[in-house]
Amino acid sequence: MKTRLADTPCVDQGLVHRAEDIVRALRDARLSVVTAESCTAGLVSAVLSQADGAGQVLHGSFVAYSKANKTSALGVDSELLKRDGSVTAEVVRQMVHGALFRSPADLALAVSGVLGPSPDEDGNPVGLVYFGCGHRNSPVVVSRKNYGPQPHDVLRHRVVMDGLDLLGHSTGTR
Amino acid sequence: MKTRLADTPCVDQGLVHRAEDIVRALRDARLSVVTAESCTAGLVSAVLSQADGAGQVLHGSFVAYSKANKTSALGVDSELLKRDGSVTAEVVRQMVHGALFRSPADLALAVSGVLGPSPDEDGNPVGLVYFGCGHRNSPVVVSRKNYGPQPHDVLRHRVVMDGLDLLGHSTGTR
Numbered sequence: 001m002k003t004r005l006a007d008t009p010c011v012d013q014g015l016v017h018r019a020e021d022i023v024r025a026l027r028d029a030r031l032s033v034v035t036a037e038s039c040t041a042g043l044v045s046a047v048l049s050q051a052d053g054a055g056q057v058l059h060g061s062f063v064a065y066s067k068a069n070k071t072s073a074l075g076v077d078s079e080l081l082k083r084d085g086s087v088t089a090e091v092v093r094q095m096v097h098g099a100l101f102r103s104p105a106d107l108a109l110a111v112s113g114v115l116g117p118s119p120d121e122d123g124n125p126v127g128l129v130y131f132g133c134g135h136r137n138s139p140v141v142v143s144r145k146n147y148g149p150q151p152h153d154v155l156r157h158r159v160v161m162d163g164l165d166l167l168g169h170s171t172g173t174r
Numbered sequence: 175m176k177t178r179l180a181d182t183p184c185v186d187q188g189l190v191h192r193a194e195d196i197v198r199a200l201r202d203a204r205l206s207v208v209t210a211e212s213c214t215a216g217l218v219s220a221v222l223s224q225a226d227g228a229g230q231v232l233h234g235s236f237v238a239y240s241k242a243n244k245t246s247a248l249g250v251d252s253e254l255l256k257r258d259g260s261v262t263a264e265v266v267r268q269m270v271h272g273a274l275f276r277s278p279a280d281l282a283l284a285v286s287g288v289l290g291p292s293p294d295e296d297g298n299p300v301g302l303v304y305f306g307c308g309h310r311n312s313p314v315v316v317s318r319k320n321y322g323p324q325p326h327d328v329l330r331h332r333v334v335m336d337g338l339d340l341l342g343h344s345t346g347t348r
Contacts, residue, residue: 008182009186009327010185010186010217010330010331010334011184011217012182012184012185014182015184034243035216035237037234039223041216041219041223041228041234041235042211042215042216042218042220042234042237043184043217043220045237045239046214046215046216046217046220048215049213049216049239050215055239058240059239059240059247060211060215060216060236060237060238060247061216061236062236062237062247063219063234063235063236065219065228065232065234066229066232068233068278069208069277069278072276072277072278073233073234073276073277102247103242103243103247104240104246105243153183153184157184
């Protein structure tokens with residue numbers, strides 16, 4: 001296998017700095033976390049893992065990039081996905097439930113949206129993202145954001161940052 | 175929720191360029207993929223998702239950062255983890271099998287190792303990493319690498335790059 005030296009950090013350090021705050025808040029609240037990620041594809045989990053003390057709070061992630069994997073890995077209703085697509089409040093709600101059912105975590109964050117460059121196969125526009133966040137045995141809090149069309153990586157950065165912020169907010173809402 | 179603009183890409187572009195090659199190879203070989211990640215925590219999946227055409231080959235990832243999640247999300251034997259720790263050939267083999275069992279993917283890549291800054295709780299040294307890669311109904315190919323102690327982010331970069339290379343290599347070994 002080839003190897004190369006890194007000239008730059010693997011992940012944007014602004015995101016990692018924000019993750020440090022969130023991991024500290026989760027530790028203070030004695031909450032463990034799992035993510036369920038579609039469009040971000042594991043980046044929220046990867047960013048959280050780079051914070052000091054992540055091992056005490058992060059269980060991991062279920063990355064469901066394809067519709068088929070949303071059903072097989074997280075138990076999201078395949079008829080719902082077929083009928084309404086992947087970017088809905090009910091899908092992120094089911095992603096949160098699926099992740100909590102399949103992991104020991106106290107808290108789950110789900111993200112499903114369209115980062116572009118094109119609308120998704122169901123016609124959802126670039127920039128539309130649903131977030132879901134829920135504690136075990138509590139209702140899932142869903143938020144919908146429409147960032148509008150913007151450069152791919154700017155959008156990705158904002159979505160990951162907002163996902164982290166939502167997790168941070170949820171440490172105080174149990 | 176606060177938002178900030180990104181000044182830099184979320185993920186190192188050298189990794190994304192390599193992922194472009196791998197996604198192209200997977201498409202040419204008509205193979206879909208899932209990852210099972212411990213120390214990389216979803217970064218291999220996130221990098222793959224940023225390549226053009228990722229939606230045609232990437233199902234997602236099972237990120238099992240904690241031991242408990244290796245068992246609950248991937249079905250890794252908890253007694254094995256307790257006895258031998260998380261960084262072994264058998265653990266990555268079970269991670270590959272678990273990911274293929276829980277997703278529709280043709281091919282799975284598993285990564286488990288110690289990125290540091292300290293040895294893991296079982297005394298495995300920083301820089302020790304096991305990779306597993308397997309097609310459905312085929313034996314898992316396991317490789318062990320000892321990168322030695324080195325800066326955190328250099329090590330992470332090398333591990334993700336080697337994981338991508340192993341996937342690329344596996345497109346031709348079905």
